[in-house]
Amino acid sequence: xxxxxxxxxxxxxxxxxxxxxxxxxxITALTSLYQIRQWKQVLILITAFTxxxxxxxxxxxxxxxxxxxxxxxxxxxxxxxFTGIFNLVQKDDNKRNIKLNYLLALxxxxxxxxxxxxxxxxxxxxxxxxFVPLLSFNIGIEAGQVIVVLCLLFTEIVIxxxxxxxxxxxxxxxxxxxAILAIFMCVQRWPF
Numbered sequence: 001x002x003x004x005x006x007x008x009x010x011x012x013x014x015x016x017x018x019x020x021x022x023x024x025x026x027i028t029a030l031t032s033l034y035q036i037r038q039w040k041q042v043l044i045l046i047t048a049f050t051x052x053x054x055x056x057x058x059x060x061x062x063x064x065x066x067x068x069x070x071x072x073x074x075x076x077x078x079x080x081x082f083t084g085i086f087n088l089v090q091k092d093d094n095k096r097n098i099k100l101n102y103l104l105a106l107x108x109x110x111x112x113x114x115x116x117x118x119x120x121x122x123x124x125x126x127x128x129x130x131f132v133p134l135l136s137f138n139i140g141i142e143a144g145q146v147i148v149v150l151c152l153l154f155t156e157i158v159i160x161x162x163x164x165x166x167x168x169x170x171x172x173x174x175x176x177x178x179a180i181l182a183i184f185m186c187v188q189r190w191p192f
Contacts, residue, residue: 004136007120011140014119015148022076022185023112025178027148029083030105032174033090035160035167036153041098046149048102052109053116054138060117061130069118070191076115077185079108084179087171116141 014020030049034042059065083104090097120137152174159165 003132007133007136008140008143010120011137011142012144013140014116014137015141015144021181022080022115024148025080025181026076026083026108026112027145028152028174029080029087029178030101030108031149031152032171032178033087033101034153036157039153042149042153044102045105046145048105049109049112050138050142050145052106052111053113053141054109056110056113057116057120057138058134060114061121061134065114067114068191070189072111072114072118074186074189074191075111077182077189079111080182081179081186083108084175084182087175088179 015023027049030045031042034045056065060067086104116137120133156167156170159170160167
């Protein structure tokens, strides 16, 4: 149980800390299109992201998939930039766009999972079994993501319902802000 708590806390801290700005920005950009009334769509979206990052986290931790960490750390902000731009060019929330959002969340989750694996890889080498550490690390990440998403959705309620700013402007503000910060991260993490 001690191992579970340790790796859960490690995963939680990886998402909640300021060092996880790239993952926080991605979750922000990814969910900025949605309102609390669309909680089912948000749940599917986050589940798609979770499936993607869990798959590559497991494959990388088992040494099945290996990609240069400098390259992955550069690609992660590209996923944020692309998501922010994608949000800006979407005209409505028709079923085709929603399904495309789910697909992008899954694909970009694969990339983020490789980033998570880079974080935990050094700790797993001394473990005889990786199941409990990976499971608890992943649950910690998910708990952190749920808190972030809930905060964003409830902030959107305050912004749109109480302050009166339209949801489309909230989406644009979050998407543009995330994209600009992602550009700075790309420059800082240039791997070539």
